[in-house]
Amino acid sequence: MAAGGSAPGFCIISALAVVTVSVYLMTGTAPMAMPPMLYGTAWKADRTSRLVVQAVLAGFRGIDTACQPKxxxxxxxxxxxxxxxxxxxxxxxxxxxxxxxxxxxxxDRTKPLPYDPNASLTDQVHQSVQTSLTNLRTTYLDGLNLHGPLPTHRETMEVWRAMEAVHQAGTAKSIGVSNFYSLGDFRSLVDDAVVKPAVLQNRFYADTGYDVELRRYCRHHGIVYQSFWSLTANPRLVHSDVVLAIAGKMKVTPEQVWFRFLIDLGIVPLSGTTNEQHMRDDVAVHKMGLAEDDTRRIATLFPPNFE
Structure with a gap:
């Protein structure tokens, strides 16, 4: 199904008992599956390998990283x-x-760069992808995101054209973007793209109005919205009386209620926990269900235009 069709949806899959739901990801060619929560690997340095192994053994089946040694x-x-x-x-x-x-x-120029800084943007993308394939010991990527917009639309589109080529070669099954907080900038990229972005990954927090307009745009264009800083940036909401009461009633943690709420909104959240029990708790969210009444109560914590 081409981008611009129906919004991302959920489907039952039969892989592992701990991960029973998948998100349809529109790739420009055919839908593919993405787990409903990803394990985020930022800022884990030399603990990365151990923590990723723990996360996958706990039940995670999606991993987010970047070719950014910083x-x-x-x-x-x-x-x-x-x-x-x-x-x-x-x-x-x-x-x-x-x-x-x-x-x-x-x-960070004090660390080894994943590409030649003097190369063209197009070549930088291809060199970065080759570095990623070597680092990850894989022949393909399930997802390749542009980490953020460049200073000009022309530069952003030069990078995007190179990413389209990587996708069309079969090296990246899907391509997307991160840290696009301007609806105008994001819409310009989508309008000019040959292969539409399958993913928008942003911080989910009050400073950006919880990306209400961007998320609405994503829903209308079949783009999966991923969130990071979902817990870290929202402690007041996660530990609000409303969420605590629902967690107590369900005998789960407030963090689990929060993640379930986000998933029910159609968001694919990232979890970067380094705690093994919390990893298991996060995966268990997929077996939970919030009552419609509870979902409405949580929604009242947000600004009036929230959806």
């Missing part, structure tokens, strides 16, 4: 993928692995 240890994710395959029989093909191209402005 904040991510992409090679550590690759180490984890190899350990999972060799020591635990969990094949690469059973996991959704998503990485990002980060422009020079988002890189």
């Amino acid at each position: 904040h991510y240890n992409e090679a550590g994710v690759g180490d984890a993928l190899e350990t999972l395959a060799k020591a635990h029989g969990i094949a690469r093909e059973s996991l959704y692995v998503q990485t990002k191209f980060t422009s020079l402005a988002g890189q």
